[in-house]
Amino acid sequence: MAKEKPIIAQIDNSSDEYDRGGYNAAVGAERGHQKAVDLNRNVTARIQNPLAGVSRPTLLKNVEDFAAEFGMTEQTSLLQKGALVAQDPPAFESVELLDEVEKDALRNEVLHKWRQPWPLYFTVILCSIGAAVQGWDQTGSNGANLSWPIEFGVPDTGPDATDYNTWIVGIVNAGPYIGSALLGCWLSDPLNFIFGRRGVIFFSAIFCLIPVIGSAFCQNWEQLFVTRLLLGIGMGAKASTVPIYAAENCPAAIRGGLVMSWQMWTAFGIFLGFCANLAVYNVGDIAWRLQLGSAFIPAVPLVIGVYFCPESPRWYIKKGRYQDAFNSLCRLRNTPLQAARDLYYIHAQIKEEADIMGKHNSVTRFVELFTIPRVRRATLASFVVMLAQQMCGINIIAFYSSTVFKEAGAGDLQALLASFGFGLVNFVFAWPAVWTIDTYGRRALLIFTFPQMAWTLLAAGLCFIIPEENRAHLGMIAFFIFLFAAFYSPGEGPVPFTYSAEVFPLSHREVGMSWAVATCLFWAAVLSITFPRLLRAFHPVGAFSFYAGLNVTALCLIFLFIPETKQRTLEELDYVFAVPTRTHASYQLKKALPWWIKRYVMRRKDARLEPLYHFEGATAADQLIAVKAMAH
Numbered sequence: 001m002a003k004e005k006p007i008i009a010q011i012d013n014s015s016d017e018y019d020r021g022g023y024n025a026a027v028g029a030e031r032g033h034q035k036a037v038d039l040n041r042n043v044t045a046r047i048q049n050p051l052a053g054v055s056r057p058t059l060l061k062n063v064e065d066f067a068a069e070f071g072m073t074e075q076t077s078l079l080q081k082g083a084l085v086a087q088d089p090p091a092f093e094s095v096e097l098l099d100e101v102e103k104d105a106l107r108n109e110v111l112h113k114w115r116q117p118w119p120l121y122f123t124v125i126l127c128s129i130g131a132a133v134q135g136w137d138q139t140g141s142n143g144a145n146l147s148w149p150i151e152f153g154v155p156d157t158g159p160d161a162t163d164y165n166t167w168i169v170g171i172v173n174a175g176p177y178i179g180s181a182l183l184g185c186w187l188s189d190p191l192n193f194i195f196g197r198r199g200v201i202f203f204s205a206i207f208c209l210i211p212v213i214g215s216a217f218c219q220n221w222e223q224l225f226v227t228r229l230l231l232g233i234g235m236g237a238k239a240s241t242v243p244i245y246a247a248e249n250c251p252a253a254i255r256g257g258l259v260m261s262w263q264m265w266t267a268f269g270i271f272l273g274f275c276a277n278l279a280v281y282n283v284g285d286i287a288w289r290l291q292l293g294s295a296f297i298p299a300v301p302l303v304i305g306v307y308f309c310p311e312s313p314r315w316y317i318k319k320g321r322y323q324d325a326f327n328s329l330c331r332l333r334n335t336p337l338q339a340a341r342d343l344y345y346i347h348a349q350i351k352e353e354a355d356i357m358g359k360h361n362s363v364t365r366f367v368e369l370f371t372i373p374r375v376r377r378a379t380l381a382s383f384v385v386m387l388a389q390q391m392c393g394i395n396i397i398a399f400y401s402s403t404v405f406k407e408a409g410a411g412d413l414q415a416l417l418a419s420f421g422f423g424l425v426n427f428v429f430a431w432p433a434v435w436t437i438d439t440y441g442r443r444a445l446l447i448f449t450f451p452q453m454a455w456t457l458l459a460a461g462l463c464f465i466i467p468e469e470n471r472a473h474l475g476m477i478a479f480f481i482f483l484f485a486a487f488y489s490p491g492e493g494p495v496p497f498t499y500s501a502e503v504f505p506l507s508h509r510e511v512g513m514s515w516a517v518a519t520c521l522f523w524a525a526v527l528s529i530t531f532p533r534l535l536r537a538f539h540p541v542g543a544f545s546f547y548a549g550l551n552v553t554a555l556c557l558i559f560l561f562i563p564e565t566k567q568r569t570l571e572e573l574d575y576v577f578a579v580p581t582r583t584h585a586s587y588q589l590k591k592a593l594p595w596w597i598k599r600y601v602m603r604r605k606d607a608r609l610e611p612l613y614h615f616e617g618a619t620a621a622d623q624l625i626a627v628k629a630m631a632h
Helices: 056-069 073-087 089-094 100-111 118-144 163-207 210-215 221-249 252-259 261-279 287-296 299-308 313-318 322-332 336-357 362-371 373-391 394-407 412-428 433-439 442-465 472-488 495-503 506-561 581-601 620-631
Strands: 046-048 614-616
Touching: 056 073, 056 336, 073 089, 073 336, 089 100, 100 336, 118 163, 118 221, 118 261, 118 287, 118 299, 118 322, 118 394, 118 412, 163 210, 163 221, 163 299, 163 313, 163 362, 163 506, 210 221, 210 287, 221 261, 221 313, 221 495, 221 506, 252 433, 261 287, 261 412, 261 433, 261 495, 287 299, 313 322, 313 336, 313 506, 322 336, 336 506, 362 373, 362 506, 373 394, 373 442, 373 495, 373 506, 394 412, 394 472, 394 506, 412 472, 433 442, 442 472, 442 495, 442 506, 495 506, 506 581
Parallel strands: 046 614
Antiparallel strands: none
């Protein structure tokens, strides 16, 4: 593809005036003025830095007033330097107040973007443990499905299987997802408001510890169902909070790579769960109890480790605790200057958000997910990516791989070994997304991987037609399922939780993430309940073909309704999601799709794609262009 020149932000020097809301100040005349962007209807797809266009004297006075207001007068000069850098990130070299150490730190943000302080990485590790808990909880039931239905008198395979039994097995397996979708996810918003991100993670870890141990001591399927419902409360609250916590703590340049660790380590947890299933395979009748109960192991360090992590600075800002937010940012950034810059930039954008969104409680915040246009577009986008994760069919393997492989003619040990292979592929192929998610972007990864998942899943289903006595029967089924996992892991695997954690404004982030995760886990519950019956009614060929068709449907939804978010600060995304859905969909159909056909089908190298977004006023991403240009 022909390399396109980056679009450098420019300030509109027209005479239009408006209040930027920096700190109750009008835009200064010395730098010119920007036209206001309506965060509910950004029809021109312009993205603005909220500090751009403010004159230097006005900006410095705003910062001085800000420091006095929030008891940070000792940091006034540092905040003023940070505000000047945030106002025009590519031009930091010309800010005479900065010393060489500070300038070098800003250069390293681009040239050595992974050189981050230890507390940030410890926070990401803690979030990764939370994700591993999620994955292990999923796969404990996968191996246990071979045993507990027989012990509790509800076999779902073999000559004694009945339709009633398949529904019971499906409902018990769906317990965590029912508990998450109906209660756990929705507790996240009020709990976050009261206790903060760390408090909710501790709460969820307790519910991922005690019910899991309880599931190992159940005496009937009803008790097992209740323990798994309680587990769902922890899973829902954790899945709604951990990605937000990671997104709010990470710098924009590496946010995708670090936040996607949720999915990568969920995949690792799935892999560990399959390892545990194999490790206790030969212990006798209690094997399924150990397979379910072993998931308590990663919950222990999660309960302990969260105490040592810094709280989200954005949560502190939301509470008006700016000094605490600054202290937290100082732990999460390499220098106090970077902490001061991020603090004031976040404050400026959040104030602009507040002027539009107004005040609200939990109920009104939920209603506003569907009534405020900017928030509604984020709601739609997060709904699509989360629904697509269930439509792609990954969880028919994650939940029921042992059952699927047994249907393919494998014995119990062979089925567990094949499931182990699936878990290993799922984890290993998640690693490339650490680099690609912030290089190629969330949307590009989805559009590339969904067609691949569709044909590999269809191929796996068609391989069931091969006679069972043929050695290629089981081998080809396993091969295409592993290939399917290899395409899933760097695309639809990491993107949904990363994407949903970043698309909502701070005012609606908790309830928005609750909505997104509830969507994901509700449909996971539907899948878990229906797949045993679907497998019995459609047989594997029909069931796999059905999900292959859903992949194509999901691809169309993603193409039309998912904006790109890579390398934008969480605050700059307000402008991305202010672009009307119709404008975005029309651009994809009328400009992006024809360009793709000309460029890659007709092989026309002169094809050019007009960009959708136009950047006005320097934004954080422009620092990347400026520093790399200087480096060369």
